[in-house]
Amino acid sequence: MRSSGGRLKLRLWQAAVLLAVFCAWHALTVPGVLPPFYFEDPNKAAFFFGEPLKVLGRIWDWFSGGDIYRHLWVTLQETLLAFATGTVLGIAIGIWLALAPTASAILDPYIKALNAMPRVILAPIFMVWFGLGMLSKVALGVTLVFFIVFFNVFQGVREVSPTVLANARMLGASRRQLLRHVYLPSAMSWVFASLHNSVGLAFVGAVVGEYLGSSEGVGYLILQAEGVFDINTVFAGILVLTAFALALDALVALAERRLMVWQPRSGETERI
Amino acid sequence: MTPALELERVTCTFVAGEDRAQRHTAVRDTSITVAPGEFVAVVGPTGCGKSTLLNIAAGLLEPSAGSVRVFGEPLAGINARAGYLFQAEALMPWRNALQNVIAGLEFRGIGPAAARAQGEDWLRRVGLGGFGDRYPHQLSGGMRKRVSLAQTLILDPEILLMDEPFSALDVQTRQLMENELLELWSADRKSVVFITHDLEEAIALSDRVMVLSAGPASHPIGDYRIDLPRPRDVAEIRLDRRFNEIHADIWHAMKDEVLKGYAQQRR
Numbered sequence: 001m002r003s004s005g006g007r008l009k010l011r012l013w014q015a016a017v018l019l020a021v022f023c024a025w026h027a028l029t030v031p032g033v034l035p036p037f038y039f040e041d042p043n044k045a046a047f048f049f050g051e052p053l054k055v056l057g058r059i060w061d062w063f064s065g066g067d068i069y070r071h072l073w074v075t076l077q078e079t080l081l082a083f084a085t086g087t088v089l090g091i092a093i094g095i096w097l098a099l100a101p102t103a104s105a106i107l108d109p110y111i112k113a114l115n116a117m118p119r120v121i122l123a124p125i126f127m128v129w130f131g132l133g134m135l136s137k138v139a140l141g142v143t144l145v146f147f148i149v150f151f152n153v154f155q156g157v158r159e160v161s162p163t164v165l166a167n168a169r170m171l172g173a174s175r176r177q178l179l180r181h182v183y184l185p186s187a188m189s190w191v192f193a194s195l196h197n198s199v200g201l202a203f204v205g206a207v208v209g210e211y212l213g214s215s216e217g218v219g220y221l222i223l224q225a226e227g228v229f230d231i232n233t234v235f236a237g238i239l240v241l242t243a244f245a246l247a248l249d250a251l252v253a254l255a256e257r258r259l260m261v262w263q264p265r266s267g268e269t270e271r272i
Numbered sequence: 273m274t275p276a277l278e279l280e281r282v283t284c285t286f287v288a289g290e291d292r293a294q295r296h297t298a299v300r301d302t303s304i305t306v307a308p309g310e311f312v313a314v315v316g317p318t319g320c321g322k323s324t325l326l327n328i329a330a331g332l333l334e335p336s337a338g339s340v341r342v343f344g345e346p347l348a349g350i351n352a353r354a355g356y357l358f359q360a361e362a363l364m365p366w367r368n369a370l371q372n373v374i375a376g377l378e379f380r381g382i383g384p385a386a387a388r389a390q391g392e393d394w395l396r397r398v399g400l401g402g403f404g405d406r407y408p409h410q411l412s413g414g415m416r417k418r419v420s421l422a423q424t425l426i427l428d429p430e431i432l433l434m435d436e437p438f439s440a441l442d443v444q445t446r447q448l449m450e451n452e453l454l455e456l457w458s459a460d461r462k463s464v465v466f467i468t469h470d471l472e473e474a475i476a477l478s479d480r481v482m483v484l485s486a487g488p489a490s491h492p493i494g495d496y497r498i499d500l501p502r503p504r505d506v507a508e509i510r511l512d513r514r515f516n517e518i519h520a521d522i523w524h525a526m527k528d529e530v531l532k533g534y535a536q537q538r539r
């Protein structure tokens with residue numbers, strides 16, 4: 001474990017990088033700070049790339065004015081639903097196919113095909129099937145999350161140590177108990193690895209869905225702003241989404257630390 | 273008296289998944305009988321199918337030919353009257369030592385409080401009293417073997433199958449574990465089949481040593497009764513004159529097979 005002083009220093013450096021990026025962004029876009037070197041018109045840089053102060057101001061307005069909460073809530077709901085459904089389906093079907101060699105052999109080419117297909121293309125079809133409401137966005141998110149979790153669980157179950165498995169059988173575990181006490185915990189470390197990836201994709205599903213057709217959600221806000229060339233609002237939406245994706249990822253990491261206490265961590269010694 | 277375990281003319285042939293013409297006979301025509309309370313060691317050069325025999329006795333593997341009887345009854349599926357101590361790491365890494373020890377009780381539906389009490393008792397008996405909450409990766413190799421031993425013995429199996437259980441341990445720990453095993457065994461004399469490639473270990477522990485020929489298609493080539501007095505101390509008994517006589521005797525028969533096995537592996 002890193003000492004707390006070192007940790008603080010690390011955080012300070014990370015904050016400094018963020019600040020530096022914002023400063024550079026600010027310096028390059030605010031009209032009149034730098035002599036124009038690419039665009040002749042000093043306002044053009046701001047038009048194309050936004051201005052960080054205005055972006056932050058917009059975010060402030062959203063949260064203080066309360067406009068954003070409704071949209072954010074919709075997007076979060078879609079994301080969480082897609083994330084949960086995709087994960088549960090991925091774990092269930094992953095375990096089933098890993099333990100049913102015949103079924104997995106038959107379905108193998110189709111699963112590969114579905115995974116290779118650019119699934120964002122499905123969004124308009126889901127709109128037709130499920131309407132412009134929340135369901136079509138959730139469906140899109142599920143297709144994105146499902147495959148990542150599915151392939152990881154499939155692999156995780158396949159890689160259960162044969163000795164551990166044989167031992168559990170000798171200790172009298174039934175098929176059900178093997179599933180509960182051997183396959184599932186063994187696959188969990190793979191599941192968590194995949195969850196970090198799929199959190200981001202659940203957001204992608206929700207936002208892309210909203211972007212293509214909706215009446216609420218952060219994706220809808222971004223689409224509206226883009227329609228009137230309000231780049232600052234577009235960037236504000238992106239920043240808010242990023243922050244929430246990070247927060248969700250942190251929650252996954254927290255759950256992982258809680259549930260995976262049995263995993264060896266490198267350098268697990270304590271300084272006295 | 274009905275033997276505890278009886279392998280009769282067992283043959284085990286593996287076929288490669290795709291190419292069914294490619295086959296490998298690990299054991300051929302092997303018969304082993306273990307009486308109740310008897311400690312039988314099976315020795316043989318590496319790669320002679322010792323583990324295959326044990327897996328057949330455990331019911332993890334079905335023989336291609338021949339029959340297995342456990343206390344007179346033909347074996348179908350997992351051998352529920354046997355405990356198995358594996359060569360490789362077999363503990364569930366996601367369970368701590370205590371949870372590992374009581375896993376078998378849990379599978380049998382014994383209540384958590386009763387299982388816990390028994391588990392803690394067994395942890396003390398294998399010398400790991402205060403280590404119940406450690407996870408396998410936090411224990412040393414020898415400690416993990418002790419947990420495995422407790423995990424198997426807590427179910428009180430009538431037959432104990434051991435596949436080179438101590439081969440990964442250093443010499444000192446190993447002798448310690450061997451003595452502990454003998455002590456635990458002498459308390460309630462289970463039937464034991466102990467696989468090893470170490471002849472000294474085999475003689476020091478067992479009542480009978482079976483020697484297998486080099487693989488493939490290995491089969492028994494000798495059966496020696498070990499008439500050393502018990503209780504034994506595995507470190508001291510190696511200095512005994514009778515021990516050395518037996519050792520010379522068996523080694524004489526085994527040497528050619530070991531060389532054969534070695535030559536086959538080099539090819």
